Amino acid sequence: EVQLVESGGGLVQPGGSLRLSCAASGFNFRTYSMNWVRQAPGKGLEWVSYISTRSPTVYYADSVKGRFTISRDDAQNSLYLQMNSLRDEDTAVYYCARDPNYYDHWGPGTMVIVSS
Amino acid sequence: DIQLTQSPSSLSASVGDRVTITCRASQGIANSLAWYQQKPGKAPRLLVYAAFRLQSGVPSRFSGSGSGTDYTLTISSLQPEDFATYYCQQYYANPPVTFGPGTTVDIK
Numbered sequence: 111e112v113q114l115v116e117s118g119g120g121l122v123q124p125g126g127s128l129r130l131s132c133a134a135s136g137f138n139f140r141t142y143s144m145n146w147v148r149q150a151p152g153k154g155l156e157w158v159s160y161i162s163t164r165s166p167t168v169y170y171a172d173s174v175k176g177r178f179t180i181s182r183d184d185a186q187n188s189l190y191l192q193m194n195s196l197r198d199e200d201t202a203v204y205y206c207a208r209d210p211n212y213y214d215h216w217g218p219g220t221m222v223i224v225s226s
Numbered sequence: 227d228i229q230l231t232q233s234p235s236s237l238s239a240s241v242g243d244r245v246t247i248t249c250r251a252s253q254g255i256a257n258s259l260a261w262y263q264q265k266p267g268k269a270p271r272l273l274v275y276a277a278f279r280l281q282s283g284v285p286s287r288f289s290g291s292g293s294g295t296d297y298t299l300t301i302s303s304l305q306p307e308d309f310a311t312y313y314c315q316q317y318y319a320n321p322p323v324t325f326g327p328g329t330t331v332d333i334k
Contacts, residue, residue: 211323213272
């Protein structure tokens with residue numbers, strides 16, 4: 111059974127940093143591209159970042175470019191999102207989601223609250 | 227970026243009703259469209275991809291159709307567990323993937 115489980119969310123002050131993790135199991139992680147998608151409270155879904163397989167290609171939404179870094183560790187079956195210079199508008203539930211292009215499996219999400 | 231609009235933004239329906247949700251793209255997306263269902267406090271669930279292909283395990287009362295810029299999700303006979311918010315997503319021009327604003331289906 112495919113499982114994705116995010117962790118690392120919490121309360122952080124504006125300007126602070128957090129590192130999110132996504133633990134994958136039940137499939138050959140190294141053969142799938144992965145994504146982070148977020149959802150602000152009461153709002154819709156927003157794609158955040160993408161990482162391909164192997165020598166990874168990465169992409170970011172304009173709203174996070176230069177502040178967030180996506181990475182993966184295939185040996186640990188894990189996906190990461192380093193979030194720096196956090197802003198109030200980054201408050202959201204962050205989901206990891208498995209590609210291909212559409213997202214066939216999602217984790218339950220981890221909540222990030224940016225507030226002073 | 228390709229923009230997606232959904233209509234209606236919300237609807238009220240009864241169990242057994244036929245429900246249709248529309249998604250319109252700002253340019254042609256060549257059937258590169260997915261539909262998701264999301265219930266409160268839960269992650270989205272993939273229902274349909276490539277405009278009309280039903281994801282494994284999704285009940286056959288769900289169906290997708292459309293072409294070009296206009297796409298539709300239909301629930302042929304609404305069940306109690308179908309009350310949720312539905313999102314369309316395009317992956318034709320990727321990145322960025324974009325989502326529609328959502329359609330909430332609630333009980334009449």
